[in-house]
Amino acid sequence: MLRFLARRLTQSxxxxxxxxxxxxxxxxxxxxxSVLLLPVEATDKDIALLRSELGLDQSxxxxxxxxxxxxxxxxxxxxxxxxxxxxDLVLERLPATLELALTAFVLGLVxxxxxxxxxxxxxxxxxxxxxxxxxxIRQAIPVFFFGLLxxxxxxxxxxxxxxxxxxxxxxxxxxxxxxxxxxLALYLRLFNSALGEQQGQDYVRTxxxxxxxxxxIILRHMLPNALLPLVTIAGINLGMxxxxxxxxxxxxxxxxxxxxxxxSVSQRDYPVVxxxxxxxxxxxxxxxxxxxxxxxxxxxxxxxS
Amino acid sequence: MSIATADKTAPATHRFAWLRSGLHIIGQxxxxxxxxxxxxxxxxxxxxxxxxxxxxxxxxxxxxxLAAPFENIDGRTYILGTDTLGRDxxxxxxxxxxxxxxxxxxxxxxxxxxxxxxGLVAGFFRGxxxxxxxxxxxxxxSIPRVLLLIAVAAIVGPSVVNLTVLLGLTSWVVYGRVAxxxxxxxxxxxxxxxAVTQGASATWNIRKHLLPNVLPQMLIVGSFELxxxxxxxxxxxxLGLGIQPPLPSWGMMISEGQQYLEIDPWIALLPGIAIFxxxxxxxxxxxxxxxxGQFDLASPQKGT
Amino acid sequence: MTETTxxxxxxxxxxxxxxxxxxxxxxxxxVSFDVHAGEVFGIVGESGSGKxxxxxxxxxxxxxxxxxxxxxxxxxxxxLTDMSREELRRVRGRNVSMIxxxxxxxxNPVLRIGNQIAEILEIHQPxxxxxxxxxxxxxxxxxxxxxxxxxxxRQYPHEFSGGxxxxxMIAMAIANNPDILIADEPTTALDVTIQAQVMELLLExxxxxxxxxxxxxxxxxxxxxxxxxxxxxxxxxxMEEGPVExxxxxxxxxxxxxxxxxxxxxDAAPAFLYSIPGQPPSLANRPSGCVFxxxxxxxxxxxxxxTKLPLLDSVSxxxxxxxxxxxxxxxxxxxxxxxxxxxxxxAP
Numbered sequence: 001m002l003r004f005l006a007r008r009l010t011q012s013x014x015x016x017x018x019x020x021x022x023x024x025x026x027x028x029x030x031x032x033x034s035v036l037l038l039p040v041e042a043t044d045k046d047i048a049l050l051r052s053e054l055g056l057d058q059s060x061x062x063x064x065x066x067x068x069x070x071x072x073x074x075x076x077x078x079x080x081x082x083x084x085x086x087x088d089l090v091l092e093r094l095p096a097t098l099e100l101a102l103t104a105f106v107l108g109l110v111x112x113x114x115x116x117x118x119x120x121x122x123x124x125x126x127x128x129x130x131x132x133x134x135x136x137i138r139q140a141i142p143v144f145f146f147g148l149l150x151x152x153x154x155x156x157x158x159x160x161x162x163x164x165x166x167x168x169x170x171x172x173x174x175x176x177x178x179x180x181x182x183x184l185a186l187y188l189r190l191f192n193s194a195l196g197e198q199q200g201q202d203y204v205r206t207x208x209x210x211x212x213x214x215x216x217i218i219l220r221h222m223l224p225n226a227l228l229p230l231v232t233i234a235g236i237n238l239g240m241x242x243x244x245x246x247x248x249x250x251x252x253x254x255x256x257x258x259x260x261x262x263x264s265v266s267q268r269d270y271p272v273v274x275x276x277x278x279x280x281x282x283x284x285x286x287x288x289x290x291x292x293x294x295x296x297x298x299x300x301x302x303x304x305s
Numbered sequence: 306m307s308i309a310t311a312d313k314t315a316p317a318t319h320r321f322a323w324l325r326s327g328l329h330i331i332g333q334x335x336x337x338x339x340x341x342x343x344x345x346x347x348x349x350x351x352x353x354x355x356x357x358x359x360x361x362x363x364x365x366x367x368x369x370x371l372a373a374p375f376e377n378i379d380g381r382t383y384i385l386g387t388d389t390l391g392r393d394x395x396x397x398x399x400x401x402x403x404x405x406x407x408x409x410x411x412x413x414x415x416x417x418x419x420x421x422x423x424g425l426v427a428g429f430f431r432g433x434x435x436x437x438x439x440x441x442x443x444x445x446x447s448i449p450r451v452l453l454l455i456a457v458a459a460i461v462g463p464s465v466v467n468l469t470v471l472l473g474l475t476s477w478v479v480y481g482r483v484a485x486x487x488x489x490x491x492x493x494x495x496x497x498x499x500a501v502t503q504g505a506s507a508t509w510n511i512r513k514h515l516l517p518n519v520l521p522q523m524l525i526v527g528s529f530e531l532x533x534x535x536x537x538x539x540x541x542x543x544l545g546l547g548i549q550p551p552l553p554s555w556g557m558m559i560s561e562g563q564q565y566l567e568i569d570p571w572i573a574l575l576p577g578i579a580i581f582x583x584x585x586x587x588x589x590x591x592x593x594x595x596x597x598g599q600f601d602l603a604s605p606q607k608g609t
Numbered sequence: 610m611t612e613t614t615x616x617x618x619x620x621x622x623x624x625x626x627x628x629x630x631x632x633x634x635x636x637x638x639x640v641s642f643d644v645h646a647g648e649v650f651g652i653v654g655e656s657g658s659g660k661x662x663x664x665x666x667x668x669x670x671x672x673x674x675x676x677x678x679x680x681x682x683x684x685x686x687x688x689l690t691d692m693s694r695e696e697l698r699r700v701r702g703r704n705v706s707m708i709x710x711x712x713x714x715x716x717n718p719v720l721r722i723g724n725q726i727a728e729i730l731e732i733h734q735p736x737x738x739x740x741x742x743x744x745x746x747x748x749x750x751x752x753x754x755x756x757x758x759x760x761x762x763r764q765y766p767h768e769f770s771g772g773x774x775x776x777x778m779i780a781m782a783i784a785n786n787p788d789i790l791i792a793d794e795p796t797t798a799l800d801v802t803i804q805a806q807v808m809e810l811l812l813e814x815x816x817x818x819x820x821x822x823x824x825x826x827x828x829x830x831x832x833x834x835x836x837x838x839x840x841x842x843x844x845x846x847x848m849e850e851g852p853v854e855x856x857x858x859x860x861x862x863x864x865x866x867x868x869x870x871x872x873x874x875x876d877a878a879p880a881f882l883y884s885i886p887g888q889p890p891s892l893a894n895r896p897s898g899c900v901f902x903x904x905x906x907x908x909x910x911x912x913x914x915x916t917k918l919p920l921l922d923s924v925s926x927x928x929x930x931x932x933x934x935x936x937x938x939x940x941x942x943x944x945x946x947x948x949x950x951x952x953x954x955x956a957p
Binding site: 015018019022023026027137140141142143144145148149151152156240242243244246247250251261262264265266268270273274277280281284285 | 440443444447448449450451452453455456457458459460536539540543544545546556559562563566567570573574577580581584585588
């Protein structure tokens, strides 16, 4: 267990390091920030002064080293617009994003779980096919368009739920459902095939031989075993979920990191964009790590080895 | 992913067998025919409408702004209605479709070329090259793709060309992985081994032996990826980071339409339906060519 | 003698079919036997002879592509084959319980051992309190020789050795004091060194619970030591059935003779091992007449063996065999031993 943990931690650190490196070169690719920071009428002397101030006159490796050092100290530069540390802006928005993403993540798993069980337990093949088709159609609709459909139905037409902003739990419903249902078809298929695989296992036969009922065999015996692949895939697809969260935030005007990033892009506020992307990647890595640990909790064979 | 597990060692002689079996499967299944019909409808719209006289996507006419579908104003029927500036939505949707499809196809080609090249080189040479390529792939997967696209688009600035290249360069990982896996198995096969022992160069081997075997599989992956790329492009355009006005795009049209959701929901609905039809059609049809040859309901991960 | 009492389990003309692409195939064909109170009944045969499937059919556990196609199973005079699913479920684990071959896979990997044993009590004795169930499980664990049962209760299957897992399976099987224990090759998957211990334990708990037992095995040595009566299966059919001493001293079917001759013996010719010529029959394409005829040395070209199916026929009061020529066996055994010297192969 400790070795497993150590290996996963090393991987995570390496990933974060890779993302940082990529971010550094991306920013350099963006061109000379001094040009952006200074007014058009600035003289060459002004530019040279600012360049040395920003350390841009030093060699690339030195700049890279300084960048890493700064990041380690939590310094991701100032917002070009608001003149406050970019990281502060991002951290301010982070709770909203986490609220949405984690709600959607859990909701997605619970939905897959409940609907998957209904599919397994129902005797009606038509119901099963109908569920699968609905999930498939849902998946074929881009997140932003599905969000719009939800707004159209539940806010505009029915007037049941608020469509924009964050605040009450009702504000959370539409964006979370939009995000949670996206991977449902994939989860359902996985869950279903995982349950199907368990069906032929010896321990299931043992459970039948004990006189256990079918329903309880599915719930008590097969389910815990079938959950493992579901959790794994959900973890792998977290990147997808976080990416979709950026779009969802914009659709529902959800004041999260994703919306901040999108707004900052249109304002050409690169430090905030980079800080936001770094933060989201960090969140992604951390949640992935958590999912791995969750996996270990679910499977005693991993937990105790 | 079902595509990745497809037969990696199909002999070169039956290279196009998948095409025949795929067409056969389409003819046999209702869902496939349905998908083909969806796709055909969108393609007809995209190809034909801009050819019609009087259907110009840029002409503004505030007198007819926000016309409902089939609304007849001054003797002219706006089949899909108009937007706020009175531009004909049917023409705009058609042009946007052309742009989407063009970007999608070009991006698929770019990512396919890059992915196949890197994958084959990694799988053929192994060692250091392989570690670098696969490390790059892992790194890219560790950043959510939409975020990566946003970050890079923000920095290089949005334009059709940038967008295409960007979408292409961030989508190579699937091809790279599959191509590498296939190269790994192919390089141990007799015909490659014998070529190597006869002194054939690496370039020769990759071009003459690996590429022809890998390509059909890659085209299948590509047909599936096309749908995803179109969705990515639409998402970016929706966020205002993709195609820029005055060029129309489905994503942007939806974003504009969202403001008029209460007055005229059709502005946002129609382009959305067009995306849905195109993407669903492409993705269901691409399933016909996978090795299992069956309609796989829950397709693997897709864009946003 | 047990013959006078009514049998606890009675199986009549059991037919099980497996559904293949090419249609149904009979994998158990007209099997009948009785098991009496307190006795150990053995079923021997090569793998694929249908012995495990027969037992799964008795338990109503056929699944997937196999189905019961005919026959009747009665437990204490009540027909299991006529029961509803629900009634049959109530019988399983209470009146009849089963121990499977592979204890590695027969236990659920993500549930604690204690809970898995407790489950069988909870199903059939819902009136028991939690504490009572727990006490009983710990009692059962110590009964089957699992050391420090309180601690073991909380462990998962992968923390148990193979032998310990099989002990846990035995604890599970005897939890509700069933009338019959069915043990399907209970020691085959275990280390040789602990096979004897586990078998001894199984016999001991059986005796203590006064349960009848059906022991499925291919180990003739085990049969000779532990079983009261034995049935020999081949190609989905019963070849011979009777008291174990009689089958061993006076086998009445050429297949049984071959089976006996092919077991390694300590008392004679250790360098040679007899093997029955030919391959077990393909069930999809079974030979006409007697299933064993293509491999039978006694047949000698006689036509009846390939045209007429031999039925079980009594050889003595409690002993019957399904061979047209079982009366000739006595004289033939001596022959086979000498004549087959040439066809004997060297033991590995």
